[in-house]
Amino acid sequence: MGPVRVLELYSGIGGMHQALRESCISAEVVAAVDVNTVANEVYKHNFPSTPLWAKTIEGITLAELNRLSFDMILMSPPCQPFTRIGLQGDVSDPRTNSFLYILDILPRLQRLPKYILLENVKGFETSSARDKLVETLKKCGFKYQEFLLSPTYILENFPDQEPKASVKHRVAAGLEKESSFTSPEEEHIEPNSGSDAGSGQRSQKEAFVFKLETAKEMERKRNQDSDLSIQMLKDFLEEDGEEMSQYFLPPKALLRYAFLLDIVTPSCRRSTCFTKGYGHYVEGTGSVLQTAEDVQLESVFKSIEMLSEEEKLMKLSTLKLRYFTPREIENLYGFPPEFGFPDKITMKQRYRLLGNSLNVHVVAKLISLLTG
Ligand code: SAH
Numbered sequence: 001m002g003p004v005r006v007l008e009l010y011s012g013i014g015g016m017h018q019a020l021r022e023s024c025i026s027a028e029v030v031a032a033v034d035v036n037t038v039a040n041e042v043y044k045h046n047f048p049s050t051p052l053w054a055k056t057i058e059g060i061t062l063a064e065l066n067r068l069s070f071d072m073i074l075m076s077p078p079c080q081p082f083t084r085i086g087l088q089g090d091v092s093d094p095r096t097n098s099f100l101y102i103l104d105i106l107p108r109l110q111r112l113p114k115y116i117l118l119e120n121v122k123g124f125e126t127s128s129a130r131d132k133l134v135e136t137l138k139k140c141g142f143k144y145q146e147f148l149l150s151p152t153y154i155l156e157n158f159p160d161q162e163p164k165a166s167v168k169h170r171v172a173a174g175l176e177k178e179s180s181f182t183s184p185e186e187e188h189i190e191p192n193s194g195s196d197a198g199s200g201q202r203s204q205k206e207a208f209v210f211k212l213e214t215a216k217e218m219e220r221k222r223n224q225d226s227d228l229s230i231q232m233l234k235d236f237l238e239e240d241g242e243e244m245s246q247y248f249l250p251p252k253a254l255l256r257y258a259f260l261l262d263i264v265t266p267s268c269r270r271s272t273c274f275t276k277g278y279g280h281y282v283e284g285t286g287s288v289l290q291t292a293e294d295v296q297l298e299s300v301f302k303s304i305e306m307l308s309e310e311e312k313l314m315k316l317s318t319l320k321l322r323y324f325t326p327r328e329i330e331n332l333y334g335f336p337p338e339f340g341f342p343d344k345i346t347m348k349q350r351y352r353l354l355g356n357s358l359n360v361h362v363v364a365k366l367i368s369l370l371t372g
Contacts, residue, residue, distance in 0.1 A: 004371070007068060007113070008032040009057055009075035009102065013042040013353050016074040016119075017050065018335060019363035025371050030068050033057055038349050039356075045342045057098035062105055072115040074367075075102070076358060082123035090127045099129060103136045112140055115370050119358055122148060149362060211301040212259050224270040233289070234266035236331040237324075240291075246347075247279075247322040249288060254316045255309060262287040263297060263321065271324075271332070276355030279323045280348055292320040326350040334360035 004027040008016050011032035020027050033053045034040055040054050053060070081093035091100065106112070116137070124130050125146060137144045224230070238244075262272045264287045274286035290297070295318050304312055324332075326347065330339060333354065341350055 002026075003028045004072050004115075005030045005068070005070045006072045006074060007065075007070040009073060010034060010077055010098075011043055011052070012036070012039045012076065012356050014047050015333070015335075015357040015360060016076065016117075016363060017043075017047055018339065019358070019360045019367055020074065022334070022336075022360055022364035023367035023371075025367065027072070030070055033060065038345065039353055042341055042345060042353060046339055058101045062108055065105065066110045069111065071113050072117070072371075073102075073113050074117050076119045076356075077129075079121040079124070079356075082127050082129070083121050091129050091132070096129055100132065103132055106136055107140050116142065117363070117366060117370055119363060147366070211263075211297070221268075221270060225268050227269060230269040232267050232269055233264060233271065233332075236328055237266060237289075238327055244322065244325075247325055249321045249323065251313055251317075254321065255313060258304075258312075258316050259301075261321070263290050263319070264288070265290045265293050267293070274324065274329050274332075274351070274355055276352045278329075278355060279326075279351040286324070288321045288323055290319045290321055292318060295319055326354060329354045333357060334362075334364075336360075 004025060006020060006027050006029045008014075008029050008031070011017065011034045014032065017029050017032065020029065029047070029050045031051050031053055032043060032047070033055065034043065035054065035056050037054065040052055043050075043052055077099040078095040081089045081091075081096050090096065118133070125148060134144065264271050266289070271287035278286040297319070300315050300319055304315060307315065326341070329351070345353075
């Protein structure tokens with residue numbers, strides 16, 4: 001038996017490909033498909049020998065797919081139709097069309113793939129797109145399993161849960177990417193709307209302690225930060241240097257968004273998700289880093305409302321808040337040091353592409369589980 005022949009759909013910057021590598025199974029990506037030209041540049045840069053089809057998935061014919069003769073599909077369909085903040089258009093959202101096309105074509109393939117892995121956001125599991133997927137999988141005789149995962153959870157607790165893949169080794173998995181808060185059309189900000197585990201809806205009655213945070217939220221964050229089994233953020237940070245100055249929050253952003261920011265320090269063990277608009281303050285929702293570690297957050301925010309803008313700014317500046325750099329987000333997502341972006345890809349584009357991507361370690365585990 002030769003290497004597993006993999007079809008990577010919605011390949012983006014190649015998070016799935018990277019995870020496949022990490023899973024150490026003998027495999028070859030026989031085709032990667034994506035329409036986004038910027039994402040494709042990054043994909044080519046990192047996986048130069050993989051055939052990359054810069055076209056729409058709906059544009060691929062049944063004959064072309066049959067010719068590829070693949071054993072595995074890895075795919076991350078667009079998540080906007082399913083995000084909590086998006087309009088939740090589900091199957092009526094035109095961005096779901098290509099996925100419906102795949103479901104339509106799957107039963108008609110000359111030879112069914114042995115494995116399918118699908119990744120999406122929380123919200124997908126209750127969608128009709130998911131129901132249609134399950135229906136199709138059943139029709140084709142697949143055994144499937146679904147997971148709602150958070151990166152910290154899976155890395156700590158996942159390995160023992162071997163599904164018994166006795167039924168033809170066919171398993172499909174759905175998985176939550178910890179990133180589901182911005183849709184490109186919206187500039188919507190929720191106070192501390194991190195999608196990190198457990199942050200449910202806030203009850204109206206709960207009082208803010210400071211900085212629009214309730215005692216319950218603060219408690220949850222404190223608990224996560226004291227879980228010694230989880231690595232600290234400092235392990236993922238870049239060296240301080242001159243180039244870092246570009247990542248500090250501009251005064252305008254500080255004044256406008258200070259109360260909405262999820263602020264973490266290098267010794268924290270949690271962060272909120274980094275979404276597409278991250279690093280671009282108008283949409284910013286991911287955590288920002290407090291580099292002045294000894295400054296007490298509470299002392300900065302207590303009674304800050306009374307102050308003039310200038311005084312406010314003075315106080316907020318003492319925190320030395322900066323965005324995580326794209327490389328740091330890559331580190332957090334488990335992309336190896338050799339992964340990179342071509343120089344011409346702008347900062348905004350990098351954040352945007354990373355916001356669409358996934359946690360490599362999590363998906364690598366899932367691939368091992370699927371094929372193990
Ligand atoms: N897993 C990828 C990201 C997936 S995001 C990564 O690691 O980067 C979804 C991707 O699907 C986007 O890159 C988008 O350009 C692509 N896409 C959306 N609709 C598509 C279609 N109809 N045909 C091909 N690609 C599409």
